[in-house]
Amino acid sequence: MYFITSDRVLKEYQFISRVRQEVPLNKVRGVEERKSITEAFVGLGNVRVATGGSRSLEIIMQNMDKSNEFANQLRDLL
Secondary structure (H helix, E strand, C coil): CEEECCCEEEEEEECCCEEEEEEEHHHEEEEEEECCHHHHHHCEEEEEEEECCCCCCEEEEEEEECHHHHHHHHHHHC
16 A cells, blocks of 8 residues: 655555555655556556665655656646
């Protein structure tokens, strides 16, 4: 699951254990969208959120429905 709050971007998933990645919005330096032809055809896409600096962190959100809306919403907060 992917979330945007007023101060951070979160990616959370659970298989055997729960994993949660967070990036504060003030650290985001780039938002990238990617879609293959197949993904575009079925309405999915990928969004990569990257930070800058020496200890860069990134969150890659794959096969998202409405990835363009998610990326634009994030860009509006930056």
